[in-house]
Amino acid sequence: MEFDTSSPIWLQLVSEFSRRIVAGEWEAGGKIPGVRELALQLGVNPNTVQRALSEMERDGLCRSERTAGRFITDDKHRIAELRRALVTDAADEYIRVSRGLRMDNTDALALIDERWNRRDFTQHDYTGKEA
Numbered sequence: 001m002e003f004d005t006s007s008p009i010w011l012q013l014v015s016e017f018s019r020r021i022v023a024g025e026w027e028a029g030g031k032i033p034g035v036r037e038l039a040l041q042l043g044v045n046p047n048t049v050q051r052a053l054s055e056m057e058r059d060g061l062c063r064s065e066r067t068a069g070r071f072i073t074d075d076k077h078r079i080a081e082l083r084r085a086l087v088t089d090a091a092d093e094y095i096r097v098s099r100g101l102r103m104d105n106t107d108a109l110a111l112i113d114e115r116w117n118r119r120d121f122t123q124h125d126y127t128g129k130e131a
Helices: 009-022 035-042 046-058 076-100 105-116
Strands: 062-065 069-072
Touching: 009 046, 009 076, 035 046, 046 062, 076 105
Parallel strands: none
Antiparallel strands: 062 069
C-alpha cells in the first residue's frame, strides 16, 4: 500500500480496512489480523495500526475480545451503510469532476451507463481480487 503524504497514515488505514470489509476481504464476524502482523504487512508502526483499529471500534466496524483479538462487526446493516458511504464519496467526486468539466447530467449518467458493463472493469479494479 502506498501512502499519501497529505493525510495521516492512520486515517488512510481506516479507509483501507473499511474497503477490505466492504469488499469482503475481511468477512463479517471474522478475525482481523493482529496489530503487529498488519504493521509488518503495511510497513508502518504498530501504534499507527492500533490507532486505526481503535477508530474503527469507535465507528462500530469491529470489536475487541480480551484474549481473542479483534473481529469485524457481524452487523450486515452497518457494513451496508459503510458501503453506501464509500460509494457516495466516489459518486460525489465524479460529480465534482464532471461539473468542473462542464458535463451535463444527461451526459454524465450516459457515460456511467455506457461504462458499467465493460468487460475490462471487474471487481478486481477496486478490491485487488478478480470477481
